[in-house]
Amino acid sequence: MEIRKATPGDLPEIVNLLRASLGESLIPKSEALWNWKHVENPFGKSPALVAEEAGSICGVRVFLRWEFRQGERIIKACRAVDTAIHPDYQGKGLFKNLTLSLIEEIKSEGVDLIYNTPNTQSLPGYLKMGWEKWGKLPLKMHFNLSVGKSKSLSQVSNWESIRHLIQALEKTPKETDSVNTNLxxxxxxxxxxxxPLFPYHFISDxxxxLLIYRIKEGKIGRELRIVxxxxxxxxxxxxxxxxxxxxxTIExxxxxxxxxxxxxxFGKDNxxxxxxxxxxxxxxxxxxxxAAMREETLDLPWAWSLGDLEVF
Structure with missing residues (x-):
């Protein structure tokens, strides 16, 4: 078995492996989604490794590049995202081998840390490989007691109308000691x-x-999720x-x-x-x-938004 860097020519086989290993019940797997996520990302193309045997790809491990900013300091990060092992190779340590190999790969590139939000099944495996629990994010909810028939008046968002605001936000670093996504x-x-997964909408002057949200249908009713x-x-x-x-009004x-x-x-100034x-x-x-960072990552003054951590 050979572990090597993934190439663009591997993409069709990688997508098929993701489908075979993970299914499509939560997020449909496609080349378009892969390209948006791992090629068009403004932080850079995703580092990815594949395991190949007898000319077939039997495992893949991908980290999504990200950057955080604390004042003038840039923290280079990766998010542990897509991974798939062919059913015939599961339970043989291939997931761990691919993950640890990719960590060594990004260390040499100066990536400071890796973060993710694993589910309860995958969490123990990550902890064994050196991940640490930061904790669960706080969640604030507000229930609306009177709900009428949907008028669906907010379903079209004209993002072009706030192009200048977006440009200003991306040119103006936050004057804070907290650690935020680098815009x-x-x-x-x-x-x-x-x-490509779902539409986002906004509220802005x-x-x-600029407040960004999406509407999500759930078991207890329609949710407006601020991200x-x-x-x-x-x-x-x-x-x-x-x-x-x-x-x-939108609610x-x-x-x-x-x-x-x-x-x-939001912190105290909500x-x-x-x-x-x-x-x-x-x-x-x-x-x-x-990864390359030497200081304790758990103690950094994080200011994550859901948009940084949402599963996609």
């Missing part, structure tokens, strides 16, 4: 406008703030009032049963009016693993 040029367009929030220095009390007023028009946000980006329900630590479980 490189093209990030917001790639992450939210071009995402076009000048000082990211960005602001410039001019965002003030009037902007807060406008934001919350527009959010309430009504979309017949939203509840609104949620999970993450650390601009959203989300009722009296307490914040619960039931969001995604975040794990971290040091």
């Amino acid at each position: 490189v040029a093209g990030y917001i367009h790639w992450r939210y406008v071009k995402c 076009g000048e000082t703030y 990211d929030f960005f602001q410039l220095a001019g965002f003030d009390s009037n902007g807060r009032k406008q934001l919350n007023s527009r959010l309430k 009504k028009n979309e017949s939203v049963r509840f609104t949620s946000y999970s993450g650390l980006q 601009p959203l009016e989300m009722g009296l329900m307490p914040v619960m630590s039931i969001g995604p479980e975040v794990t971290l693993r040091q």
Whole structure:
């Protein structure tokens, strides 16, 4: 068996392996999704390894490149994402071999850390390979008591109308000590406008703030899930009032049963009016693993948004 770097010519076989190993119940596997995720990413192409035997690919391991920013400091990261082992090769240590080999690969490139949000089945395996639990993200929910028939008035988002705001956000580093996703040029367009999995929408004044959300159908009703929030220095009390007023209008028009946000980006200066329900630590479980970085990653002042950690 040979473990080697994946090449563009491997893509059809990799996609077939992902389908055979993981199915498509949660996220449909396709070459278009792979290219958006692993080739068009503004942080760079994803490092990927494959295991090959007798001319066939039997395993694949991919890390998604990411960058965080703390003031003037750039932290190079990867997110442990796609992995698939052919059923005939499962239980033989191939997943671990591919993962540890890829870690050594990215260390030489100066990647500082790896992060992900593993499910309960995969978590023990990651912990054995050196990942550490940071903990579960806080989750805030607000239930709407009166829900009428959906008018679906917010389903079309004209992202071009806020192009100048997006450019300003990506050119203006946050003046904070917290660790946020580095808003490189093209990030917001790639992450939210071009995402092939589901549509994202926004609330904005076009000048000082941008709240990004998506509508999700669930067992207990329609959810408005807030995934990211960005602001410039001019965002003030009037902007807060406008934001919350527009959010309430969308909740009504979309017949939203509840609104949620999970993450650390709001902190104490939360601009959203989300009722009296307490914040619960039931969001995604975040794990971290040091690569080239020497300092303790768990102690960094993280300010993750759900958009950084959402499964895609």
